[in-house]
Amino acid sequence: MWTPPKRFRCAVLSALKHDYVARGVAVHPRFELVVVADDRQIADWGHARNQQFADVLGVPYVPDIERALADFDVDVAIVSPEAERHCDLSIRAARAGKHVVQDKPLATQRSEADRLVRTIDETGVRFLMWNRNFLPAVNETRRQIAEGVIGRPYAIHSDFYFAKDAGPRKGERLPGYPPLNWHAHQIASHIDGSDGGLGREPMGELAIEAIYPLGYIESLLGTRVERVFARSTAHFHQVYADNNVEDLASVTLEMSGGVLGSLAIGRIGAASHSSGGDINLVVHGDRGTLVVNEAHPGVGIYYRGQPAKEPRQRRVASENDFLLAQNFAEAIDSGGRTIMDARTSYDIFATCEAARESCRSGRPVNVVGATQS
Amino acid sequence: MLRIAVIGAGAQETQNAGSRLRGALLEACGAGSAGEPLQTAQAVAFVSREAADPDAVARALSARQHVLLATVIGSPPQQLDRLSQLASEQGVLLTITRPDRALPSRRLIRQQIENGKLGDIGLVRICRGEPASKIDSSSPRLPSALISDIDLAIWLVGRAPETAYAVQRNGQQAEQRCIQVHLGFSGGGMALVTHTSVWPSQDAHQSVSVIAAGGAAYSDGHQNRQLLFSNGSASAPIADEGPVLTALLSDFVDQVQSGGSCASHDPSWRQLAIVVAAVEQSIASGDAVPVECP
Structure with missing residues (x-):
């Protein structure tokens, strides 16, 4: 039956x-x-x-x-x-x-x-950290790597820019105003969904968003970040500057298996891109290279009177939500791992923490992940 | 008409550049050439790393010829100091520049920065995949293209970095190499410059992004490629950005004709040499290295 x-x-x-x-x-x-x-x-x-x-x-x-x-x-x-x-x-x-x-x-x-x-x-x-690992471009990249099209990967680079504003631009407010309150700002930002840093404790973009590109790297290569060197700054938004957290960061990633990687990440202001931000992956293998635009496939939509904030390039054909839920259901059914389980999430958390420490110290920092902790 | 002997470019390339230049006559000369064109030239342009032999440059300066050194610098700062001093003594122009700065895409980005359209630079991100065949695996020196990209990053940010961290990883083949250079600038600016040898393809990839307080510029090989479908497979040819030599020589001719002296030349080559030394030191030590530019 x-x-x-x-x-x-x-x-x-x-x-x-x-x-x-x-x-x-x-x-x-x-x-x-x-x-x-x-x-x-x-x-x-x-x-x-x-x-x-x-x-x-x-x-x-x-x-x-x-x-x-x-x-x-x-x-x-x-x-x-x-x-x-x-x-x-x-x-x-x-x-x-x-x-x-x-x-x-x-x-x-x-x-x-x-x-x-x-x-x-x-x-x-079972535990699943919500992520973007099943976006169509990422799926295709994973397939190409798994099929050995580029051979053994030995370097990977990710740009992850959100072209969004976050309150007043840095330096825009008149002198003498009190610092912007992080928590209040995040609560107010809920209206347009840009409250990814909601909490009383201020968080920079490494804490808020780096899980996405680091999740790509982990899911594509299965490597663990062992050491990082990072730089960061509050370059764009007053609320980040007032709360001493970064809205722009770059990270050198030294990974298991001798893989070298890098990450550039930031909430870089709405003026910086017409469609939400440039998100790319470059994967070098010993037999070839993949250069990936994470926003593909997409459709360009332009019309007279178009609101300035409306993306000109619209993403299409994403089943990320469904595939994440499917992955989670399968993990529950089988008792297997999810695509981003607690230990993987922990490793990413540890990478971000080490990156922030590197920003403070100006030195490379070893990552203490779930297996070492 | 300014007569310029061009060393390090082919005859056809030189002829193409010559046909586009006003106020100058070009003649291609081989490296080590001592022939008539070189002796009668008023200026000499060294346009490849191989051609930029310091002795040859010194000979040209001593002969009171203006010199364009349009190449990635492979010489130590002291040597360049001596050449600069010689140019000053002879009252001729010594211009040291890097070819990539003349690419139309780089010039446009720089122009937008200089016009203040982008605002303060937060991050310069350069990713280059170069055919492995171009890598000299026996040389401990950084690849020329990487030095050129480091120069480009510094040029776009507009000041020397204060710290450098660099890592090198080798692939299974000697030519497979990935070098990542991470530069930190005062005030929080940063640059990530990555050089990877692409194997086994002869193809190449490059992207340059500038993330700034008021906007951004993306010169992305991904976006700049065309699609070619042939025999059941697709490839992605790229149209190159045209004759860089013309732009380099055009600027040089303008400088000479406007009476520029050696004192006016761009001193950034010295910064670059110091940064490159710091990068090499960081690779060797595995630690971040302070960059102390004058």
């Missing part, structure tokens, strides 16, 4: 930052969002945001995480609160036996990241 695959009931544990993670999971027919939940003690604006998302979904909002996990027969927790609470919510869900999909970053403190990896290992639940 034909048996339909199990559907996974999902709790959205906070939608304070990105509801796109929950929406992305829900694209897959095996996942069903059944409740939005959060802790009772969060701020009123947080409850309002959660309630709004629950209303959109047509599901209850329960301001009590443990009760929601227990009462709604939940299989999966989708975690996207402020960054400081990522690990806490993921750990509580895992301890309750729920599989976890988490928004980036993994953590803001190494001790929390340690605790999360330990908990995932102990509980045996």
Whole structure:
């Protein structure tokens, strides 16, 4: 007799930052969002945001995480609160036996990241860090490398620029104004989805976005970053300068297997690109080279009166959300790894942490990843 | 008419450049040439690394010929200092420049920077994949193209770096090499310059990006390629940016004719030599090296 695959009931544990993670999971027919939940003690604006998302979904909002996990027969927790609470919510869900999909970053403190990896290992639940590893261009690159088209890769370079603004430009405000408050700025940025750094603790672009290009590199080559040298600056936005975090960084990556890599990353202002930013990969192998535009395939759309902020090049044919959810479902079914599990996420976290340390010290820094920690 | 002996370029290339220049007559001469064209020239242009023999440059300067040294510098700073001094004594122009600066794409980017359209430079990113056949695997020196790219990065940022970190990794073949140079500039600017030997293709790839406070410039080999479909497969030919020699010589002719003296020449070659030394030191030591430019 034909048996339909199990559907996974999902709790959205906070939608304070990105509801796109929950929406992305829900694209897959095996996942069903059944409740939005959060802790009772969060701020009123947080409850309002959660309630709004629950209303959109047509599901209850329960301001009590443990009760929601227990009462709604939940299989999966989708975690996207402020960054400081990522690990806490993921750990509580895992301890309750729920599989976890988490928004980036993994953590803001190494001790929390340690605790999360330990908990995932102990509980045996599946963990997926939401990422972009299944974008069409990345899939094609992975296929080419796997088929040996370029031979054994020995160098990889990634540019990852978001052509977005973040409040006033650096130096734009009159002297004497108080520093911009990071948390307040991030809360206000929710309206256009540029609140990836939501949290009380300021985070630079290495912490916020580097998981994407570093995720590409890991998923394409399977290498581990062993040592980094990095430079960074707050070059564009006053809120980054006021809070002493970087909006532009470059990182030299020395990786396992003798692979050399580099990363250029930044939130570089809307004026810098007409379609959201230049994102590229160059992979050199001993038999060839791949030069990849991550935004392909796309379609150019131009018309009279077009809003300045509307991308001229639109991405098409992306199944990233579906494929991530499919990968997660398969991992739950089989007990196998996800494309970005807790240990891989930890290694990326450790790489970013080492890069920031290198920026401070001006010296290369060894990366202490999940296997060494 | 300024008579210029061109050393290090082929006859056809020289003829092509000559047909585009006003106020100058060009004659191609072989390296080590001592023939009539070289002796009667008012100026000598050394346009390849191989041709830029310091003794030959010194001979030309001593003969009171203006000199264009349009090549990646392979000489130590002291040697260039001596040549500069000689030019000064002879009252002739010694112009040292790098060919890549004359590429139309690089000039356009530089022009936008100078016009203030891009604002303060935050990052210069140069990625070059060069045919492995161009790599001299027996030489411990940095590849010429990498030195040229380091120069380009410094030229675009507009000041010397304060720190350099560089790493080299070798592939399975001796010619397979990836060198990454990471430069830090005062005020937070940075440059990532990567040179990789592409194997086994004869093809090449290059991209230059400038990320600045008010905008960005992308000169990307990826975007600049065409698609060619032939015999069931696709390739991506690139149209080159034209006769660089013309632009180099045109600037030089202007300098000579405007009465430029050796004192006015661009001193950045000295910075470049210091930076290259720091890069080589970083590769050897595995650590970041401070760059101390005067």
